Amino acid sequence: MSRDVIDRIRDAMRVVIDPELGENVVDLGFIYEITATDGVVHVTMTATTPGCPATGFLKEGVASSIAEIAGVEAVDVTMTFDPPWTPSRIDPAVRAALGFDNVN
């Protein structure tokens, strides 16, 4: 699994934004793990709140964005809330742009 492939997957997922925060799922720290083997991509991700109606759309959006990459034959996205997401996972620059503070 090359670094380049993972970077391309990561870039592709940036088109998927969280509707409430208005930032992409990568910079928000929603993506827990990415693996790619022989054209099959596995992503483990989270969302801000379990049960939120956006959750299913985020999962499908991530799968759709990765499926567009040349060479990808199958995508499997797993949604988990363990560990739960916290604002501390947001990229520091994005966190500042969102006006968040006091985040440990």
Add this chain to the structure above:
Amino acid sequence: MIGAKISRWTMSYFAAALGWLLVALAMLVGGLGYPAAELGAPDTLVVVHAVCIGWLSLSVCGALFQFVPVLVARPLPFDKWALPALFLINVGLVCLILGFLSLAGRIAPAVWLLPAGSVVLGAGLAMVALDLGLTLVSQPKGSALFVIAGLGALCATVALGVAFAFALAGSAGAYGDALLAAAIPIHAIAGLGGWLTLTAMGVSYRLLAMFMLSADLGERQSTSALKFGALALSVAVVGGLFAIGLEAGLGAVLIVAAVLGVISLALYGRDIATIYRSRKRRQLELNMRMATVSFANLAATVTLGTVIIVSGKVGVHVGAFAFLAVFGWLSGLIFAKLYKIVAFLTWLETYGPVMGRAPTPRVQDLAVERRSEKWFIIYFLGVWAATIMLMMGEGQAFRGAAAVMAVGSIGIIHELVRVRRLSDVAGSRRLPAGAIAPSLLFARN
């Protein structure tokens, strides 16, 4: 369940609720009901039920159809009931209002419409309560407990209302007549304090934490307000019915319930302050700022209630007290949250299916906060002016203030329609390939 689906009929409930609000405001501006008529007069009951059932209850029911599955991460067992329940509630409410107009002598005598309407209305609300209640009891904790208590209060409110309707039609027997003579305060407390306020409290705990990215309160802290609230309600309803059965006065029972209720609301205020203080988002969106105004109105309502009880002027000012509770606190919070919920659901419905395939706007891009804010300010100024005019006994000036409220309400409704029509989303992001514009009145899911 990783994510709730979009509730198909939530927008329909909101649309019907806003329609009833406009009807009620038109009646207030036109001088129907209190203060032109007595508090208990049939004309006043027309306005009260249009507001409390048509506007407030339909809004809360619509929001709960979407929110309850989010709360307990479990789908509703009977989500196909939402549309027939909406139909029954509206038909029942129309019958009830026609029955009151008949009592007032404004239309031909037809008091049978009161029991008939109350049964149809009760059936619709029972369907809602059963669908939501069965879902909530699967995970009875936190906010879900508030809504369960609220639904219990709804059942008590409806049961008393049906008894009153049969008594007004002369077919409820001696105990029914005794209830009608004495239990109206219990009906009002169960409806406004139990069903609407406890439910709004529970939902706001969760929504505020979600939208401001605050840490959820500990289970123990968030349920202390509920314990006192539920106790207040139990004392008012159970104690009140006992007192009526024993032919004793309600005074002492209602005082105890009021003290417990004030403790509950004080604890709620403490919790809300904690959520605001611990938020990660420092910039508050319009919906949160306007929710803050509604919380201030709740504090003002509690203060006003305490003052009129201590000064012995409940009989004179109870109308102003109820008005501030209904339009300052409950309606203010509902308007603020509708502004957010309509935009959020519209975004999901339109852009959720194309996520990952095309660039999409943010939820915030569906609304223009600066333009909308003035309508909220006009609405709240109207509410405060109307409350003061009621306290001063200025009936004509009250109608003017109600007209200001109507202007603010129509402005907010216009903004909600613009959100639904994606009117403020600019350029190619408005409808990217594959996205379908939402219907105004229901979700296409």
